[in-house]
Amino acid sequence: MRADPHTVCADPATIALRGLTRRDALIGAAVFLAARPSNLLAAAPGAAAGKAGLIRLDSNENPYGPSPAARQAILASVSEAPRYAAATMATLTAQLAAHEGVDGSQIVIGTGSGELLRMTALLAIASGSGGELVASKPTYEELPVFAGKLGLGVHWVASDADHRHDLAAMRAAVTGLTPLVYVCNPNNPTGTAVSRDALESFIRSVPASCTVLVDEAYMDFADQPGVATAAGLVKDVPNVIVLRTFSKIHGLAGLRIGYAITPAALAGRFAALSLTWPNTTGLSAAIASFNDHAFLRRTRAALVGDRERVHATLDRMGRHRAVAQGNFVFFDTGGPLQQFQDRMLGAGIKVGRHFDGYDTWARVTIGVHHEVDRFLAALPRALGS
Numbered sequence: 001m002r003a004d005p006h007t008v009c010a011d012p013a014t015i016a017l018r019g020l021t022r023r024d025a026l027i028g029a030a031v032f033l034a035a036r037p038s039n040l041l042a043a044a045p046g047a048a049a050g051k052a053g054l055i056r057l058d059s060n061e062n063p064y065g066p067s068p069a070a071r072q073a074i075l076a077s078v079s080e081a082p083r084y085a086a087a088t089m090a091t092l093t094a095q096l097a098a099h100e101g102v103d104g105s106q107i108v109i110g111t112g113s114g115e116l117l118r119m120t121a122l123l124a125i126a127s128g129s130g131g132e133l134v135a136s137k138p139t140y141e142e143l144p145v146f147a148g149k150l151g152l153g154v155h156w157v158a159s160d161a162d163h164r165h166d167l168a169a170m171r172a173a174v175t176g177l178t179p180l181v182y183v184c185n186p187n188n189p190t191g192t193a194v195s196r197d198a199l200e201s202f203i204r205s206v207p208a209s210c211t212v213l214v215d216e217a218y219m220d221f222a223d224q225p226g227v228a229t230a231a232g233l234v235k236d237v238p239n240v241i242v243l244r245t246f247s248k249i250h251g252l253a254g255l256r257i258g259y260a261i262t263p264a265a266l267a268g269r270f271a272a273l274s275l276t277w278p279n280t281t282g283l284s285a286a287i288a289s290f291n292d293h294a295f296l297r298r299t300r301a302a303l304v305g306d307r308e309r310v311h312a313t314l315d316r317m318g319r320h321r322a323v324a325q326g327n328f329v330f331f332d333t334g335g336p337l338q339q340f341q342d343r344m345l346g347a348g349i350k351v352g353r354h355f356d357g358y359d360t361w362a363r364v365t366i367g368v369h370h371e372v373d374r375f376l377a378a379l380p381r382a383l384g385s
């Protein structure tokens, strides 16, 4: 029987009781002490990254993570390494299914939501419809790029004047042959979001033969009225899949856990396209993090608060920007992006890459508080103002 991942990091006395050696007990004590939340927090990159090191504001990661509970689960998961991850996966699946109010078979766990994005491209190809993927431009490119490699054409639809998905134009691009629409909400790199109501009308308007994939990697950071998860739709819409990830608010990007919430009608076909197995450490961390509500609340408050500080500064400086709903901000630097990137790098800060059609715009991830301080201090010079 599988040991509970939350209790395998036993205290030395328990180890001694099991008749293990003194050396085992000492190792156990070291692991136990290292796993104390205070020690783990001290080791957090957000807390420990010195003012001198390179500040990485380029990949929309969350340096507040992992949560204290997840750090403990990660250490404890060492004992589970010899085992395949099936039981740990079942635990996480049951937890997510209960949270979403769906059957466990409707939750598909992936090695990051990136795997699930790729599985959706495979689903579209398997439909054999011959139609194209419809996606907004710019958006997160993992799915469109992979779809392109499989020979699935991409019909790009320009975002609207507010850099949001233009749902009316996307609907107009959907034909009876379209196998898949990708909606990234909030969107990467623009950070903008469409409302739950607008999205539901869109989803219900497309033919049942067309799957709408809603990627909610950043939904936990959204605070605009009307913006909310579309996950509940899987209960009565047969052609929508919603993706979530443990890489963003949970700060577990390196451990590669994401999940899909699928309608019962699609679940089996979708799950069958999985190519990898998530690992016990990532799964154990995800189980613990999901229940660490205090950490999630604190992290969201810190990142959303600092996102507002960046917004306010850009507004004071008169810079065009999109309305950020993720853990990053997208704005017009007013000059070549490369120049802004170089100046920021000179100040020890790495910002995001270039996006087609937005040659002067920068995407900057919200880091921990002192990193945002450093970014804001460097901003006037980097913008040449």
Ligand SMILES: Cc1ncc(COP(=O)(O)O)c(C=O)c1O
Pocket (backbone or CB within 6 Å): 059, 060, 111, 112, 113, 114, 115, 140, 184, 187, 188, 215, 217, 218, 244, 245, 246, 247, 253, 256, 257, 258
């Ligand atoms: C919108 C979006 N979806 C999905 C992903 C993939 O995340 P992961 O594979 O780490 O779950 C990312 C990563 O940055 C993203 O920005």
